[in-house]
Amino acid sequence: xxxxxPSPAVSETAESIATMExxxxxxxxxxxxxxxxxxxxxxxxxDATASDPEAFRASLRAAARTLRETRPTAVSLPNALRYVLxxxxxxxxxxxxxxxxxxxxxxxxxxxxxxxxLGQVGANRLADGDTxxxxxxxxxxxxCIEAAVEQGKSISAVVKETRPRQQxxxxxxxxxxxxxxxxxxxxxxxRRYLDEVDHVVVGADSIAADxxxxxxxxxxxxxxxxxxxxxxxMTAAQTIKLHPETLTGHTVEIEMRxxxxxxxxxxxxxxxxxxxxxxxxxxxxxxxxxAIVTEQGQFPPESIVTLMRELFGEGAAEPxxxx
Ligand SMILES: O=P(O)(O)OC[C@H]1O[C@H](OP(=O)(O)O)[C@H](O)[C@@H]1O
Numbered sequence: 416x417x418x419x420x421p422s423p424a425v426s427e428t429a430e431s432i433a434t435m436e437x438x439x440x441x442x443x444x445x446x447x448x449x450x451x452x453x454x455x456x457x458x459x460x461x462d463a464t465a466s467d468p469e470a471f472r473a474s475l476r477a478a479a480r481t482l483r484e485t486r487p488t489a490v491s492l493p494n495a496l497r498y499v500l501x502x503x504x505x506x507x508x509x510x511x512x513x514x515x516x517x518x519x520x521x522x523x524x525x526x527x528x529x530x531x532x533l534g535q536v537g538a539n540r541l542a543d544g545d546t547x548x549x550x551x552x553x554x555x556x557x558x559c560i561e562a563a564v565e566q567g568k569s570i571s572a573v574v575k576e577t578r579p580r581q582q583x584x585x586x587x588x589x590x591x592x593x594x595x596x597x598x599x600x601x602x603x604x605x606r607r608y609l610d611e612v613d614h615v616v617v618g619a620d621s622i623a624a625d626x627x628x629x630x631x632x633x634x635x636x637x638x639x640x641x642x643x644x645x646x647x648x649m650t651a652a653q654t655i656k657l658h659p660e661t662l663t664g665h666t667v668e669i670e671m672r673x674x675x676x677x678x679x680x681x682x683x684x685x686x687x688x689x690x691x692x693x694x695x696x697x698x699x700x701x702x703x704x705x706a707i708v709t710e711q712g713q714f715p716p717e718s719i720v721t722l723m724r725e726l727f728g729e730g731a732a733e734p735x736x737x738x
Contacts, residue, residue: 553618626701626716
């Protein structure tokens with residue numbers, strides 16, 4: 416490891432995020448924070464950085480850049496890196512190391528607490544006997560359903576499989592483990608089943624300042640159909656999903672993934688000359704979303720900007736950039 420080279424632990428985490436072995440906005444955020452702590456431990460031992468505070472700082476910034484470059488859409492990733500790097504302080508390598516490890520642990524604790532708190536808020540929106548529809552796999556959305564079950568409510572679920580990666584299977588398994596009866600459907604059956612559903616509950620990868628919800632591809636179509644059917648839809652999203660750059664007019668980059676996730680290369684070859692596109696996310700305009708549920712309570716999407724200013728008023732610092 417040279418002074419700016421990421422430790423093997425960081426490279427492994429970055430690779431796992433890029434290949435989606437580690438996935439889901441909150442899980443990515445905690446893995447990134449933990450990887451920075453591992454980088455701090457490794458840099459405190461490495462020849463090039465162990466006795467040079469500036470080289471230590473540079474190696475943490477480089478590690479953060481490696482992690483930042485893995486996937487572009489979930490803002491929880493840069494928000495996690497920001498949280499940890501902004502708390503890196505001290506004039507010796509040992510103090511710097513301690514500050515990074517402490518910040519990383521504090522971040523993960525905060526993340527867990529936030530998910531628990533938002534689960535209670537989301538659960539309050541659900542009534543005994545409700546059927547919910549889910550899309551993709553979101554730990555924040557599941558926290559709401561599981562908290563409702565813990566409140567003693569009887570909840571059942573219609574789970575969309577969520578092509579192309581079928582994260583709905585993970586949701587189905589976790590809900591079943593929580594004692595929720597599950598019906599798994601293909602994505603295109605969603606509108607038909609909305610008639611049997613009381614609530615749609617989804618997660619978010621990023622929330623824009625105008626209240627737009629960036630979530631797994633298919634969320635926006637589901638939201639429009641839910642509105643047409645009169646079924647309320649909520650997004651469960653901890654405040655680390657608020658995207659500070661959108662306060663200054665930036666848009667959220669939508670990740671385009673490999674076409675092999677959509678069609679097997681052989682099948683594609685057999686069809687002949689076609690284009691294949693695989694956007695991983697879409698944007699649901701605020702007018703189609705009933706509520707954004709956070710650990711600080713629920714918000715109409717249009718008012719989320721107030722909370723965003725409060726939490727990220729100073730804008731989107733990039734503490735991983737070279738000074
Ligand atoms: O943070 P939690 O609620 O767990 O997940 C939030 C979102 O992250 C996932 O993205 P991907 O599967 O990583 O592409 C889904 O879009 C999900 O709604």
